[in-house]
Amino acid sequence: MLEIKNLSYQVEENSKEVGILNGVNLTVKDNTFLVITGPNGGGKTTLAKAIMGLVPATSGEIWWNGTNLTPLSVTERARLGVSYGFQQPPRFKGMRVRDLLTLAAGNETLTQDEACQYLTRVGLCANDYLEREVDTSLSGGEVKRIEIATILCRKSGLMIFDEPEAGIDLWSFARLTDTFRMLHQKRESTIIVISHQERIIDLADEIVMVDRGEIVHHGARDEILPLILNTTEPGCSYM
Amino acid sequence: MKTPNMTKADWKLLKEIAELEQTPMGAYNIRKNGQLAGRSNTSSIEIVSKTDKPGIDIHVKDGTKKQSLHIPVILTETGLNDLVYNDFFIGEDCDVDIVAGCGIHNAGCETSQHDGIHTFYVGKNSRVRYVERHYGEGEGTGARILNPQTIVYLQEGAYIEMETTQIRGVDSTKRYTKIEVDAGGEAVITEKLLTHDNQTAISEMDIILKGSDARGRVISRSVAQDHSQQTFYPRMTGSAKCFGHVQCDSIIMGEAKIKSIPAIIAEDTDAQLVHEAAIGRIAGDQILKLMTLGLTEEQAEEKILEGFLR
Numbered sequence: 001m002l003e004i005k006n007l008s009y010q011v012e013e014n015s016k017e018v019g020i021l022n023g024v025n026l027t028v029k030d031n032t033f034l035v036i037t038g039p040n041g042g043g044k045t046t047l048a049k050a051i052m053g054l055v056p057a058t059s060g061e062i063w064w065n066g067t068n069l070t071p072l073s074v075t076e077r078a079r080l081g082v083s084y085g086f087q088q089p090p091r092f093k094g095m096r097v098r099d100l101l102t103l104a105a106g107n108e109t110l111t112q113d114e115a116c117q118y119l120t121r122v123g124l125c126a127n128d129y130l131e132r133e134v135d136t137s138l139s140g141g142e143v144k145r146i147e148i149a150t151i152l153c154r155k156s157g158l159m160i161f162d163e164p165e166a167g168i169d170l171w172s173f174a175r176l177t178d179t180f181r182m183l184h185q186k187r188e189s190t191i192i193v194i195s196h197q198e199r200i201i202d203l204a205d206e207i208v209m210v211d212r213g214e215i216v217h218h219g220a221r222d223e224i225l226p227l228i229l230n231t232t233e234p235g236c237s238y239m
Numbered sequence: 240m241k242t243p244n245m246t247k248a249d250w251k252l253l254k255e256i257a258e259l260e261q262t263p264m265g266a267y268n269i270r271k272n273g274q275l276a277g278r279s280n281t282s283s284i285e286i287v288s289k290t291d292k293p294g295i296d297i298h299v300k301d302g303t304k305k306q307s308l309h310i311p312v313i314l315t316e317t318g319l320n321d322l323v324y325n326d327f328f329i330g331e332d333c334d335v336d337i338v339a340g341c342g343i344h345n346a347g348c349e350t351s352q353h354d355g356i357h358t359f360y361v362g363k364n365s366r367v368r369y370v371e372r373h374y375g376e377g378e379g380t381g382a383r384i385l386n387p388q389t390i391v392y393l394q395e396g397a398y399i400e401m402e403t404t405q406i407r408g409v410d411s412t413k414r415y416t417k418i419e420v421d422a423g424g425e426a427v428i429t430e431k432l433l434t435h436d437n438q439t440a441i442s443e444m445d446i447i448l449k450g451s452d453a454r455g456r457v458i459s460r461s462v463a464q465d466h467s468q469q470t471f472y473p474r475m476t477g478s479a480k481c482f483g484h485v486q487c488d489s490i491i492m493g494e495a496k497i498k499s500i501p502a503i504i505a506e507d508t509d510a511q512l513v514h515e516a517a518i519g520r521i522a523g524d525q526i527l528k529l530m531t532l533g534l535t536e537e538q539a540e541e542k543i544l545e546g547f548l549r
Binding site: 074 | 525530531533543
């Protein structure tokens with residue numbers, strides 16, 4: 001179970017404290033598929049990064065399966081089964097897709113077959129990609145799909161995906177949706193996906209809506225989805 | 240023919256520089272502490288000692304295909320200054336792999352130095368893959384110095400793929416490479432270098448594309464750690480219709496200093512030459528990404544460097 005208790009993250013802007021996350025409380029039961037959605041700049045990515053330890057909490061606590069993650073490093077959290085797929089993954093000159101997947105699997109003997117399976121699940125052909133370098137020769141969408149494959153390799157208890165659909169073409173996105181559906185059906189991991197895509201939101205057991213650093217709605221999909229659809233009018237009086 | 244008489248420590252050096260764990264197949268010449276330690280010729284590759292100066296002449300017959308030649312050098316005596324001239328005469332229509340390299344184990348306090356001067360004459364339409372590794376070790380305070388010079392003349396349609404690697408252990412190196420490429424020939428040079436502590440490395444290159452449709456490519460990857468210093472001068476000259484590309488990438492760490500000064504010189508309106516050079520530290524998001532996979536910061540750094548210099 002993931003428990004976020006009164007989590008805040010503040011930054012200083014023009015010598016004023018600005019709250020990016022303001023006292024977030026959230027409990028996610030094991031093997032839940034949770035979608036976090038909400039307007040841009042609302043704090044979704046910061047919340048996900050705070051769980052992974054990539055952003056330090058100003059106050060509050062994060063607990064995972066009875067362990068307080070708050071004082072732990074990114075590495076320690078990863079080893080406890082937390083994983084995070086970057087919205088904009090970095091590229092590595094010289095490192096091959098095979099090398100990255102091997103590191104992610106934590107298994108020096110990742111077989112060709114296994115690597116192939118993970119790549120197929122994100123719509124990439126292993127024969128074309130395993131030996132390629134994760135550098136600027138790959139498109140944004142390709143790097144993004146490889147990033148998702150690294151999370152699949154980890155088989156961790158808590159998988160966080162930050163806008164997995166961003167930069168991915170329609171055809172590959174359909175394949176990706178199937179992969180998320182399959183992960184969900186297996187019910188072996190808690191899955192948190194930051195997304196704005198209805199096809200992903202449709203898979204959710206629960207939906208959280210984050211706005212201005214706060215959770216404004218949290219509940220079952222059927223309860224929250226209509227609320228979200230009703231509040232999509234722009235808040236700008238000129239529109 | 241002389242069979243090599245090697246100690247365990249010698250084999251360790253040979254493994255580092257030439258991935259040799261036993262006497263190699265095919266032709267070889269092993270030089271230890273300035274002396275011949277083993278040699279084998281084949282029906283198509285003949286190695287002859289020079290009579291006027293230290294070194295060997297290597298003759299590869301026309302049409303020699305899929306053969307390998309190993310010419311490693313090891314230095315295990317402190318205070319030795321070894322200068323050697325190796326000339327390679329490669330016939331036409333050959334396809335050969337040449338593995339060279341120098342390993343120094345300096346346990347003493349005096350400088351050990353090896354300066355290898357290699358000249359290749361590559362015949363028409365021949366393909367050569369030349370791999371050279373430099374490696375230094377030893378608990379002594381004596382410096383380990385390697386100053387290689389490689390001069391290559393590629394005849395029409397000839398191809399050389401040259402891969403030089405120096406990862407750790409060499410205190411000072413000054414490398415000079417010159418390649419002249421005739422019509423339809425191609426030279427691909429990959430240079431990998433890692434320096435640390437107070438080491439210095441200078442690499443100077445002249446690639447001259449002098450025949451029509453000659454091609455040249457330089458890929459230089461380096462990592463400078465601690466207080467080490469590196470300087471690169473890759474120069475590509477096009478004096479005919481040709482294509483040349485120079486790419487230098489360096490990772491800078493600690494208090495290191497790197498100078499990268501690529502030059503492209505066109506002497507023909509149909510010469511197409513490109514250079515790219517970049518120096519930067521390891522990106523923070525690369526380290527963080529690998530940490531999210533369970534690696535420590537140090538392990539992440541190591542993996543990033545390993546990939547970069549692969």
